[in-house]
Amino acid sequence: MGQVSLNPRKRPSDASPSAPGPTSTGEALGRMQSGTKKRRTQRPEERPNWVIDKEDSWVLDLHKLYGSVCGISRGHGEVANGQLGDLAGKELNGGLVVLCILGSTTVHLRALSSLSPSLSASYPTIGILGVSLHASVLHDYQFPIVHDSPPNITPALGLLHPLGGGREALDAIVVLDTCGRRRMVLPVGWGQSRHCTVSDELLRNTMAKLMANLMDGVRWLDKEWQEQREEELEEMEVDTEG
Known part of the structure; x- marks a missing residue:
């Protein structure tokens, strides 16, 4: 009788079936790109809670908004009138736009003016503007102030005071963001910051937190924009190669 092997070699029928491989290099590339896009878009835990998700944000008509007639003051008595897009072309150059809406106080205007050099240095395409329903006065802030009269910008942002008769913001x-979506609304003197004028110390702490939230939010939105551009470029390259 022949000797029986204790470790017989598996016949092909005993082997577990393996997953079929990609049929072409193009299919493999497609799978890799699909996985990359999925990883890039799954970042909800990283988004600060004061940054509004793009799917839930208001979308403004930038063409209409920038075509609105207004006055603009760049300080030291320099005032001009015309369409917002023409007057603020230097500030509105395709990047994120920070708008400081002025109602009954200027504490956030002063804080933002102090922060604006750092913002502009870190994000060269960012635009910063003050917006007021009242005529601009002499100022030495780091960015221009728009006289929003008749009101176009303020109501489009949903920031007319409900008790102000359409005359207060x-x-x-x-x-x-770059698509005109309202991604951040940081309230001053109402909402979570409604006690910001109780004391000087509380005011300083509130403004410091507000500016920190602004910086963190802008950093996150800029990263989102950069990743979106990279994905669009990759898709263009694949389409070209295909």
């Missing part, structure tokens, strides 16, 4: 800092 809610103080806030707003950030629009």
